[in-house]
Amino acid sequence: MFSLKNISNLKDEINMDAVAQLGEKVKDMSGRVRYMGDNRLLKNTGWLLAGAAIGSLLSHFLDPQEGQRRRTEIKDKALSMGKTVQDATRRRFEDLNSRVRGAASDAQDAIQAGMEKRA
Structure with a gap:
């Protein structure tokens, strides 16, 4: 049986520095494991949500009753x-084309006016 006297003797035999170092190592390792566990949990939750969203979309569009209507609508x-x-896009190019033609016409008129002025 254990008695207070035996526990007191046991305490004297234990190297308290080694116990403290071991405690620090366990604390450090538990922090790493907790971080890794949280990281995995976030990744798994993300994949779970992505899978649920894809499954929901597939069931929405592949529904035998309303799926054809939804696919046609999309x-x-x-x-x-x-x-x-x-x-x-066509209207933009037509506008750009007419602006370039206008600028070219203005440039041509300015060149002809300059040539007539010289002559």
Whole structure:
């Protein structure tokens, strides 16, 4: 059986500096493990959320009852957006073309005026 006298004798035999060093090592290791665990948890949570989002989108668009309507709606919106971008681009190039032609015409008129003035 243990008694207070035995515990007191045991305390005298233990190297307290070694115990302190061991405690510091355990504390340092537990901090590293906790950090690694938190990091893994964040990565796993991110993948879990990404997988849930992808699964939700797939089930939304592959739904046998409403999926075809949703896919058609998305396709129509994409085509409409493409046409809008194409029309806006065409108008921009037409505007740029007319501005360049106007600047070229102004330059040509200025050159002809300068030549007539010399003559």
